Amino acid sequence: xxxxxxxxxxxxxxxxxxxxxxxxxxxxxxxxxxxxxxxxxxxxxxxxxxxxxxxxxxxxxxxxxxxxxxxxxxxxxxxxxxxxxxxxxxxxxxxxxxxxxxxxxxxxxxxxxxxxxxxxxxxxxxxxxxxxxxxxxxxxxxxxxxxxxxxxxxxxxxxxxxxxxxxxxxxxxxxxxxxxxxxxxxxxxxxxxxxxxxxxxxxxxxxxxxxxxxxxxxxxxxxxxxxxxxxxxxxxxxxxxxxxxxxxx
Amino acid sequence: xxxxxxxxxxxxxxxxxxxxxxxxxxxxxxxxxxxxxxxxxxxxxxxxxxxxxxxxxxxxxxxxxxxxxxxxxxxxxxxxxxxxxxx
Numbered sequence: 001x002x003x004x005x006x007x008x009x010x011x012x013x014x015x016x017x018x019x020x021x022x023x024x025x026x027x028x029x030x031x032x033x034x035x036x037x038x039x040x041x042x043x044x045x046x047x048x049x050x051x052x053x054x055x056x057x058x059x060x061x062x063x064x065x066x067x068x069x070x071x072x073x074x075x076x077x078x079x080x081x082x083x084x085x086x087x088x089x090x091x092x093x094x095x096x097x098x099x100x101x102x103x104x105x106x107x108x109x110x111x112x113x114x115x116x117x118x119x120x121x122x123x124x125x126x127x128x129x130x131x132x133x134x135x136x137x138x139x140x141x142x143x144x145x146x147x148x149x150x151x152x153x154x155x156x157x158x159x160x161x162x163x164x165x166x167x168x169x170x171x172x173x174x175x176x177x178x179x180x181x182x183x184x185x186x187x188x189x190x191x192x193x194x195x196x197x198x199x200x201x202x203x204x205x206x207x208x209x210x211x212x213x214x215x216x217x218x219x220x221x222x223x224x225x226x227x228x229x230x231x232x233x234x235x236x237x238x239x240x241x242x243x244x245x246x247x248x249x
Numbered sequence: 250x251x252x253x254x255x256x257x258x259x260x261x262x263x264x265x266x267x268x269x270x271x272x273x274x275x276x277x278x279x280x281x282x283x284x285x286x287x288x289x290x291x292x293x294x295x296x297x298x299x300x301x302x303x304x305x306x307x308x309x310x311x312x313x314x315x316x317x318x319x320x321x322x323x324x325x326x327x328x329x330x331x332x333x334x335x336x
Contacts, residue, residue: 044281045282048284074304075303077304080284081304081305081308083284084277084295084297085297085303085306087253087277087281088255088257088277088303090253150252158253187252217289224282224287225287226289
């Protein structure tokens with residue numbers, strides 16, 4: 001037996017909001033399974049190379065993982081150019097993102113290697129998206145928020161695209177929540193993180209938060225100056241342990 | 250956290266990408282995480298043609314300091330150039 005198990009990764013088409021077919025990257029461990037599933041939601045800069053690497057990392061650790069391209073409808077071209085267009089348009093609407101996540105969860109559960117359990121993970125704006133989806137969708141088994149900001153006030157900027165601040169929906173979350181944050185981050189700031197924890201606690205939710213000194217926003221992103229190797233390694237271990245606890249069957 | 254705060258301005262002109270020139274009609278200006286520059290935050294300008302769908306762009310990512318220096322140089326070049334051609 002080799003030290004590492006194999007995996008496969010490929011671009012697929014999946015059904016998203018309103019039945020739209022959108023592209024996604026699907027990576028799964030080798031073998032018949034059954035494997036727990038994870039939906040990975042990319043950061044605001046888009047469906048980039050690091051997002052695909054993170055998808056494969058989860059597959060390497062035993063999770064069949066799908067990363068939908070939330071900006072697919074914005075047009076064709078290099079993902080960073082499509083992300084720039086989406087950004088200039090004010091981002092994608094929350095209701096559309098939630099239904100794209102629902103579609104990705106359905107895709108995972110329909111695979112022959114699925115064990116039926118599905119977790120969510122999101123980075124940056126994706127952290128905000130999965131917190132929102134965990135409140136809006138009933139069949140989420142675990143959710144990981146990596147430095148998702150703008151949970152409290154984003155609706156004031158664009159009530160059409162972001163009608164409700166996710167924090168106001170906290171009471172509807174049924175899945176356990178894992179939060180990963182850098183103490184040098186400005187959004188979410190340590191005050192935002194403390195407030196989020198306070199609201200989860202008051203609502204009686206199952207959660208665990210991990211805060212890292214010496215780390216700011218996006219500290220997993222290897223090619224970027226924000227990368228913090230020691231903190232990132234510890235946080236990834238926390239994520240794998242959390243999913244093994246809640247996505248096993 | 251990445252923001253969606255963008256300053257947009259209509260412009261008249263052209264821009265050249267790696268392969269060819271393109272007409273541009275809009276500049277999207279924002280301060281956020283860069284895609285390529287090795288910095289946490291940069292002043293980013295995307296020159297696009299909204300009339301053509303806005304998916305093709307000529308983009309720059311500048312440090313805050315160099316963006317402010319560029320603003321001063323643009324103002325200086327406009328002042329001296331317009332003065333020269335007015336003579």
